[in-house]
Amino acid sequence: xxxxxxxxxxxxxxxxxxxxxxxxxxxxxxxxxxxxxxxxxxxxxxxxxxxxxxxxxxxxxxxxxxxxxxxxxxxxxxxxxxxxxxxxxxxxxxxxxxxxxxxxxxxxxxxxxxxxxxxxxxxxxxxxxxxxxxxxxxxxxxxxxxxxxxxxxxxxxxxxxxxxxxxxxxxxxxxxxxxxxxxxxxxxxxxxxxxxxxxxxxxxxxxxxxx
Amino acid sequence: xxxxxxxxxxxxxxxxxxxxxxxxxxxxxxxxxxxxxxxxxxxxxxxxxxxxxxxxxxxxxxxxxxxxxxxxxxxxxxxxxxx
Numbered sequence: 001x002x003x004x005x006x007x008x009x010x011x012x013x014x015x016x017x018x019x020x021x022x023x024x025x026x027x028x029x030x031x032x033x034x035x036x037x038x039x040x041x042x043x044x045x046x047x048x049x050x051x052x053x054x055x056x057x058x059x060x061x062x063x064x065x066x067x068x069x070x071x072x073x074x075x076x077x078x079x080x081x082x083x084x085x086x087x088x089x090x091x092x093x094x095x096x097x098x099x100x101x102x103x104x105x106x107x108x109x110x111x112x113x114x115x116x117x118x119x120x121x122x123x124x125x126x127x128x129x130x131x132x133x134x135x136x137x138x139x140x141x142x143x144x145x146x147x148x149x150x151x152x153x154x155x156x157x158x159x160x161x162x163x164x165x166x167x168x169x170x171x172x173x174x175x176x177x178x179x180x181x182x183x184x185x186x187x188x189x190x191x192x193x194x195x196x197x198x199x200x201x202x203x204x205x206x207x208x209x210x211x
Numbered sequence: 212x213x214x215x216x217x218x219x220x221x222x223x224x225x226x227x228x229x230x231x232x233x234x235x236x237x238x239x240x241x242x243x244x245x246x247x248x249x250x251x252x253x254x255x256x257x258x259x260x261x262x263x264x265x266x267x268x269x270x271x272x273x274x275x276x277x278x279x280x281x282x283x284x285x286x287x288x289x290x291x292x293x294x
Contacts, residue, residue, distance in 0.1 A: 074291040091273075093242050097285040108237070114285070115240055118267065119249070122285035143293055201284065 002086060002130035004182045010171035011058050014188045015051045016129065016181035020163050022046050022067055047136070048180060050129070050155050052195070058171045066160050068153040071128060073140035076148055085152045088128045089190050090121075097122040124198050125157040127191055132181060157198045240264065 011017070021043055028038035046067040053064040076082045078099040080092070087096075094114035095103050103111070129135075131151045140148040167175040183191065238261055243250045251265035 072291055072293075074293055077291075092285070094285060095242070097287045098290050102290045112240070115242070115251070117283035117285060119242075120283040120285060122287045124284055 001184045002187050003132060004184045007176070007179050007182050009176060010055070011051060011063075011168070011174040011176065011179060012171065012182055012188065013051055013053065013055045014183040014191045015179055016048050016068060016135075017051060017065070017178045018048050018180050019175075019178045020046075020049050020063075020065055020165070022049070022065070023161060023163075048153070052155075052157075052160055054192075055171055058168065058174065061164055061166055061168050063163055063165060063168050064160055065163055066155045066157070068129060068135075068155060069159070070138060070140065071150065071152045071154045073142055073148055076140075085128045085154075086130050088123050088126055088154070089194055091119045092122060093119050121194065121197060124194075124201065126154050127157070127194055128152060128154040134180065157195060 022045070024042040024044075026040045026042065031037045031039070048068040049065040050068055051058070051063060052066050053062075071085060075085055075088065078096075080096045081087055094111075094117055097114075098106075106114070129152065133151075135151045135153060137149050137151040140150060142148065165175070238253045238255060239258075241252045241254060243252055247268065249267050250263055251267070253261040253264050255261060
C-alpha cells in the first residue's frame with residue numbers, strides 16, 4: 001500500500017500538500033557587489049507539493065517542500081518500470097534499470113561493469129508517487145507518437161525549497177486542510193532511505209582518499 | 212585487528228560475492244535470486260546452463276541502513292532521454 005487510507009491529524013514527511021507557493025531564485029552570476037547584479041525570483045503555485053521536512057522537524061513556521069512533477073515519458077520504455085513506476089524508488093538489478101533493447105546493445109565489458117554493481121539504486125534524485133484517483137491525469141507526449149496518459153507523479157530531490165508559513169507550529173498544529181495524501185509507513189520509510197542515500201553518496205575521488 | 216578482518220569479510224561478501232573473479236568470455240551472466248542470496252549463473256548465448264560463477268547477498272534483504280550506505284548507483288539517466 002503506497003498511500004495510507006485516510007489522513008492523519010498531523011503533517012508528515014512525504015505528505016502531498018496543496019496551497020504552498022514555490023519560489024525559484026535565478027542568478028546570472030554570483031553577486032560580488034551591488035553593481036550590475038542580474039537576478040530574478042519566480043513565484044508560482046504548484047498544484048501539489050510534497051513535504052520533505054522530517055516529521056520531528058516540522059516547526060518554527062518553516063517547512064521544506066518540493067513540487068510534485070510529471071514523470072519521464074521514457075520510464076515507460078522499460079517494461080520493468082512501466083509495470084510499476086514506483087520501482088524507481090527501490091534498488092534493482094543492472095538489467096532491470098535499463099530497457100531490454102539498451103541492455104542488449106551494451107558491449108560485454110560494459111555489461112560486466114554494470115553487473116559488478118549488483119542490485120542498487122538508479123535515478124538517485126527521483127522518487128515516484130503512485131497513481132491515485134485524486135491526482136489529475138495528464139498526457140505525456142512522445143516524439144514518436146503513442147502519447148501516454150497517466151497520473152503517476154514524482155519528486156526530484158534537486159527541487160527542494162523552503163517556505164515560511166505562520167500556521168506551521170508543529171506537525172499537529174499546522175494547516176491540516178492543506179494535506180491531500182499521506183504515505184503509508186512503509187512508503188515513508190522508502191522515501192526517507194532514498195533521500196538519505198541521495199545525500200550520503202560519496203564522490204569517487206573521496207572514496208579513493210578514504211582507502 | 213579482528214574487527215578489520217570481519218569488515219573485510221563483510222565487504223568482500225556484500226560487494227563481490229564468492230567467485231567474483233571468474234572470467235566470463237562470450238557467455239551471458241544472469242542474476243537469480245535464491246532466498247537471501249543472489250546466484251549469478253553463466254549461460255551460453257542460447258541460454259544453455261554452463262555453471263554458477265558467483266554467490267552473493269541478495270540486496271533486497273539489506274536493512275535500511277545498509278541500503279543507505281550502498282556505494283554503487285546504476286548510471287542510467289542517459290538511456291532515458293527522449294529521442
